[in-house]
Amino acid sequence: MGEKKIRLKLTNLKKSYDTAKGKFQAVEQVDLEVYDNEFLVLLGPGHCGKTVLLNMIAGLEEQTEGEILLDGKAINGSDPRIGMVFQKTALMPWKTVMQNVEIGPKFRKVEKTPRRKKAQEYIDLVGLKGFEKSYPSELSGGMKQRVGIARAYTNDPEILLMDEPFGALDAQTRFVMEQEVSRIWEQEKRTIIFVTNNIEEACYLGDRIVLFSECPAKVKEIYVNDLPRPRDVISPEFLKLRTRISDNTDLAL
Amino acid sequence: MKKRKKKTDPLGRGRNCSKYTYQMLSIAGILSFLLVWQLLLEFGILSDRYISKPTELVALFIQKMTDSSPDGSTLPIATLASLQVALTGLLLAIVTGVPLGLLMGWYKGLDKFFKPIFEIIRPIPPISWIPLTIVWLGIGLKAKAFIIFFAAFIPCVINSYTGIKLTQQVLINVAKTCGASNFTIFWKVGIPSAMPMTFAGIRVAFGNAWSTLVAAEMLAANAGLGYMILMGRSFARPDIIMLGMVCIGALGALFTFILGIVEKRIVGWRNVK
Numbered sequence: 001m002g003e004k005k006i007r008l009k010l011t012n013l014k015k016s017y018d019t020a021k022g023k024f025q026a027v028e029q030v031d032l033e034v035y036d037n038e039f040l041v042l043l044g045p046g047h048c049g050k051t052v053l054l055n056m057i058a059g060l061e062e063q064t065e066g067e068i069l070l071d072g073k074a075i076n077g078s079d080p081r082i083g084m085v086f087q088k089t090a091l092m093p094w095k096t097v098m099q100n101v102e103i104g105p106k107f108r109k110v111e112k113t114p115r116r117k118k119a120q121e122y123i124d125l126v127g128l129k130g131f132e133k134s135y136p137s138e139l140s141g142g143m144k145q146r147v148g149i150a151r152a153y154t155n156d157p158e159i160l161l162m163d164e165p166f167g168a169l170d171a172q173t174r175f176v177m178e179q180e181v182s183r184i185w186e187q188e189k190r191t192i193i194f195v196t197n198n199i200e201e202a203c204y205l206g207d208r209i210v211l212f213s214e215c216p217a218k219v220k221e222i223y224v225n226d227l228p229r230p231r232d233v234i235s236p237e238f239l240k241l242r243t244r245i246s247d248n249t250d251l252a253l
Numbered sequence: 254m255k256k257r258k259k260k261t262d263p264l265g266r267g268r269n270c271s272k273y274t275y276q277m278l279s280i281a282g283i284l285s286f287l288l289v290w291q292l293l294l295e296f297g298i299l300s301d302r303y304i305s306k307p308t309e310l311v312a313l314f315i316q317k318m319t320d321s322s323p324d325g326s327t328l329p330i331a332t333l334a335s336l337q338v339a340l341t342g343l344l345l346a347i348v349t350g351v352p353l354g355l356l357m358g359w360y361k362g363l364d365k366f367f368k369p370i371f372e373i374i375r376p377i378p379p380i381s382w383i384p385l386t387i388v389w390l391g392i393g394l395k396a397k398a399f400i401i402f403f404a405a406f407i408p409c410v411i412n413s414y415t416g417i418k419l420t421q422q423v424l425i426n427v428a429k430t431c432g433a434s435n436f437t438i439f440w441k442v443g444i445p446s447a448m449p450m451t452f453a454g455i456r457v458a459f460g461n462a463w464s465t466l467v468a469a470e471m472l473a474a475n476a477g478l479g480y481m482i483l484m485g486r487s488f489a490r491p492d493i494i495m496l497g498m499v500c501i502g503a504l505g506a507l508f509t510f511i512l513g514i515v516e517k518r519i520v521g522w523r524n525v526k
Contacts, residue, residue, distance in 0.1 A: 055426075058426075058430050059429070059430070060426050060429060060430070078429050078430050078432055080431075080432045082430070083430060084426075084427075084430045086423050086426065086427060087423075088423050090421070090423040090424055090426070090427045092424060092427075092442065092445065093522055093523065094445045094446075094448075094520070094522040094523075095522075103427070103428070103431055104431040104432075107428065107431045107432055107433040107437060107441075108431070108432060135522050137522070137523075151427075155430075155431055
């Protein structure tokens with residue numbers, strides 16, 4: 001792993017909030033290196049500050065201390081090279097699937113024809129061909145999240161953040177979506193940072209799995225997962241990894 | 254049964270009335286209301302010295318289309334005069350109130366600046382502006398539209414303000430990660446999100462505007478539905494008063510219906526199914 005190119009580097013990252021009850025430490029000293037084109041999973045119990053960490057990388061929140069370096073340079077605020085798929089199905093209800101997907105290039109004032117072409121490419125890739133003119137209220141949960149993924153890809157990010165994208169889906173749809181994300185990632189390599197609280201999901205998707213402790217978020221251990229894809233969730237190796245991680249996980253209340 | 258096939262509801266039972274049947278029910282409701290009214294007078298349960306029969310009102314309605322006695326203007330002229338007043342006031346309220354509400358809801362500085370002024374003006378009843386208005390603007394169209402403006406302005410501001418405040422943070426975050434500026438987010442995310450609430454506000458504003466009409470026309474108007482009602486009182490003509498009231502009611506209902514259609518066009522995404 002050592003010779004891999006480092007894309008994103010978090011050093012001594014901290015985040016605390018001032019609340020009525022005093023200082024609340026959400027993220028405590030995270031040092032992390034993210035390699036080029038890897039699928040990195042951040043795994044931890046619920047409400048342990050993973051989302052805060054992701055929001056800081058996306059530029060939605062400012063860190064209290066520490067640095068976020070992309071290709072060796074500190075980033076301030078939202079960076080177009082970093083895209084995000086959100087926890088809730090954050091689609092604009094007044095826009096059709098196509099209009100939702102093309103929103104990134106549209107905000108960057110890309111012309112309609114190339115923008116539409118690109119959006120169409122990713123709509124096809126996530127398997128929503130034929131639904132371009134549908135409104136979000138006409139889609140199922142899984143389809144909405146597919147739109148979210150297509151939207152993030154259409155923005156052409158080099159680093160893609162995914163914040164528990166499948167948390168709200170039922171188990172069956174969730175598994176299908178995990179397969180989809182894995183397939184799309186292999187087809188269109190990007191650096192992905194995927195947050196989840198589901199150990200199986202983490203083992204299924206991640207090249208490396210970063211296990212976080214309970215709040216405040218601290219890196220507990222990093223697991224390298226080089227099982228071949230697509231992964232077999234009942235193979236002994238998979239189950240062994242899964243057990244190793246689950247034995248080491250703090251349970252959320 | 255054949256007819257039902259076209260618009261079948263998979264759940265069926267008890268919900269298979271067609272749209273047509275429902276429309277008939279609405280019309281039947283109005284007709285039976287009129288019928289009860291008519292019968293109460295026909296059988297002398299209510300005295301026709303104080304209330305006119307619906308049939309008499311229809312006759313008066315037809316007569317008033319061309320006859321300008323006793324209040325000095327025919328019904329179409331009175332209606333146009335009232336509409337002009339109400340719509341001028343309402344439009345003014347929409348074009349100033351909605352943007353103000355949206356901007357206040359989005360930009361904190363503007364909120365802090367305007368909120369106190371707004372909160373003081375808000376509880377003042379629109380009709381209490383009448384005396385001042387006479388002093389300032391006399392008794393013309395401007396004065397009347399001004400009173401209506403106050404009645405309609407407040408709900409426009411409040412609903413737009415609340416609507417844009419309720420914009421989902423996650424949608425704002427989406428736009429932010431796409432690199433949109435604050436103004437772009439306001440324009441492309443905040444305003445569309447606020448539209449359903451804003452429209453509800455415009456509906457309320459219209460209701461307020463229309464119901465303040467009579468009060469505004471107390472300002473020595475010389476034509477208008479409210480004025481016609483007042484004249485009906487002076488001449489002790491309950492039929493004229495009632496005709497004026499029915500016209501105000503019917504026009505109000507018509508406008509609410511039109512607003513509903515416009516709303517569906519603009520915020521139709523809300524309940525696409």
